[in-house]
Amino acid sequence: MIKFAAPLAAIMLAAAIFILDGWTPAGFAHGLLYVxxxxxxxxxxxxxxxxxxMVAVALIVAGYFTSPAGSLDAYILLNRSLPVVVVAVxxxxxxxxxxxxxxSGAP
Numbered sequence: 008m009i010k011f012a013a014p015l016a017a018i019m020l021a022a023a024i025f026i027l028d029g030w031t032p033a034g035f036a037h038g039l040l041y042v043x044x045x046x047x048x049x050x051x052x053x054x055x056x057x058x059x060x061m062v063a064v065a066l067i068v069a070g071y072f073t074s075p076a077g078s079l080d081a082y083i084l085l086n087r088s089l090p091v092v093v094v095a096v097x098x099x100x101x102x103x104x105x106x107x108x109x110x111s112g113a114p
Contacts, residue, residue: 068087
């Protein structure tokens, strides 16, 4: 049961952030909150980390459509695209650090 605690907590946290995202107007910058579920899985296998990063990106994009008063303003699109870049960079860095640790034999 402990093995599934971190992925379950990350999924629940991402769902809570998505619900919060749906309640707030589109111009608020809280897309970076999706970094926390991705970082929570830093000790999990690479497939789980990559899957959570993809889920976080999908939720950021879906949050654009569920937020009230969504429009195609440039600052709203920038507000949604920057967290996508940050989540991708965090996931790539975590995967590289984990791969380096596994190569060197670190626990």
